[in-house]
Amino acid sequence: xxxxxxxxxxxxxxxxxxxxxxxxxxxxAKPILDTYRAQAAQGATFEQIATxxxxxxxxxxxxxxxAVDKLPAA
Amino acid sequence: VRTxxxxxxxxxxxxxxxxxxxxxxxxxxxxxxxxxxFTGDAASVCAQAGDILVKGYITVAAIDQDIKKTxxxxxxxxxxxxxxxxxxxxxxxxxxxxxxxxxxxxxxxxLDQANVTDTLITALEKKIAAxxxxxxxx
Numbered sequence: 669x670x671x672x673x674x675x676x677x678x679x680x681x682x683x684x685x686x687x688x689x690x691x692x693x694x695x696x697a698k699p700i701l702d703t704y705r706a707q708a709a710q711g712a713t714f715e716q717i718a719t720x721x722x723x724x725x726x727x728x729x730x731x732x733x734x735a736v737d738k739l740p741a742a
Numbered sequence: 743v744r745t746x747x748x749x750x751x752x753x754x755x756x757x758x759x760x761x762x763x764x765x766x767x768x769x770x771x772x773x774x775x776x777x778x779x780f781t782g783d784a785a786s787v788c789a790q791a792g793d794i795l796v797k798g799y800i801t802v803a804a805i806d807q808d809i810k811k812t813x814x815x816x817x818x819x820x821x822x823x824x825x826x827x828x829x830x831x832x833x834x835x836x837x838x839x840x841x842x843x844x845x846x847x848x849x850x851x852x853l854d855q856a857n858v859t860d861t862l863i864t865a866l867e868k869k870i871a872a873x874x875x876x877x878x879x880x
Contacts, residue, residue, distance in 0.1 A: 739823060
């Protein structure tokens, strides 16, 4: 590996890492999207789906807060 | 170096594009009942506002789930994790406000608010991702 390639890789590393992390978050959203698309395909109305998604957001927020609360104070 | 960079960027862009396509399709194939009273552009704005709102909620839920998963790994301080969560909560409140506008029948305003909120959510998502990546390399 030449020095130029090594430098390029080092410079690119944070960009790639961040892209991978962003992709992981979007990947977390995909199963949720798929679940609701499947419900729609089975006849659920937009209103039923929207109500369910809003409830899911509240649950996810509560769970995330519980995880943060468990962290030790600095 | 150029070939390597191009290959890496292409992989990142292509993986993003595939997911972006998954996001473009509406969540529900059925338009909201309230949109059935409209035709043409008005019906499109109504349906689009509803779809962007539910996609916003889904993305916020995904961010919350990511915070829940990432927090125990210890890459963030409690204050950092709480800050991200507070921003996600703020985004959810903005979605709630846009939802209220939607419920009053002002679909264009709801669409505008939802689009602005969606931009904020995307920015938050990228910030969390970048900081998580930085935390792993430190």
